Amino acid sequence: MRQLQLTADGSHTISIPEMNVSYHSHHGAIQESMHVFVRSGLMVLFEKFPGDPLRLLEIGFGTGLNALLSAREAGLHQRWIRYSGIEKYPLTEAETGQLNYGSLMAQQELFNKIHEAEWEKETDISPYFSLLKLQIALPAALPLQPVHGIYLDAFAPDVQPELWSQAFFEQLYGLLLSGGALLTYSSKSNVRRALTAAGFDVTKIPGPPGKREIVRAWK
Structure with a gap:
């Protein structure tokens, strides 16, 4: 059963105790997502690909936090993002209604629109x-245009090994545009x-609190 939990930066995450997994770091959900996917990814991609739209794919849409942060940055930088999020088990309306990301970030309307959007x-x-x-x-065929960036935010390799395999990475590599990450x-x-x-082309870069290193991999 999925449970709501508070992380160290005051933002929520979802945990599944019987699987011993959580959707975000207990050191801080917003803090982690900002570091791994926005500062280390989106900001770099904005510079590398100055034309619009920037196309992003997220593996593990989950709580919608990465989408929310990316949507906020799109508005702040006035850059058009076309974002695709893959999720096998979407959260319910009741579950998303408990998450505090919108209120903490003063982006409640944006958060609501993300979760009210049709699948x-x-x-x-x-x-x-x-x-x-x-x-x-x-893994499955993905009916998508090539993308500039991929956020791989699936559960850990020991929980979802099929999403961390060479075969799946080859599929993601094929979806990336040249120079994408x-x-x-x-x-x-x-x-x-x-x-x-x-x-x-794999590069280790410094991680957020509680995580020494993360990965940015280029095509």
Whole structure:
């Protein structure tokens, strides 16, 4: 059963005790997502690809936090993002209604629009952010255009090994445009080896509190 938990920066996460997993770091959900996916990924991609739209794919849409942070940055930088999020088990309306990201970030309307958007249909969330939420059991064929960036935010490799395999990384590599990047919180050696074998140029970079290193992998 999924449970709401408070993390060290005051933001919520969801945990599944019987699987011994949580959707975000207990050191701080917003803090972790900002570091791993926004500062280490989105900001770099904005500089590398100055044209619009910037296309992003998230593996593990979860609470919608990464989408919310990306949508906020899209508005702040006036850059158009087309965002696709993959999730096998979407949260319920009751669960998303308990999450405090919108109130903490003063972005409640944006957060609500993200979760009210229909699944399987691209929706304009703001003038600078469109969202396509797909309920897909991965690995599977992804009906998407090539993307500039991938947020790999699945559960850990020991929980979802199929989403950290060389075969799946090869599929993601094929979805990336030349010069694009994959960002993930896991820097385990077997993850880095599989990424390298799939063709990525793998770089370890400093992680957020509680995490020494994370990975940015280029095509």
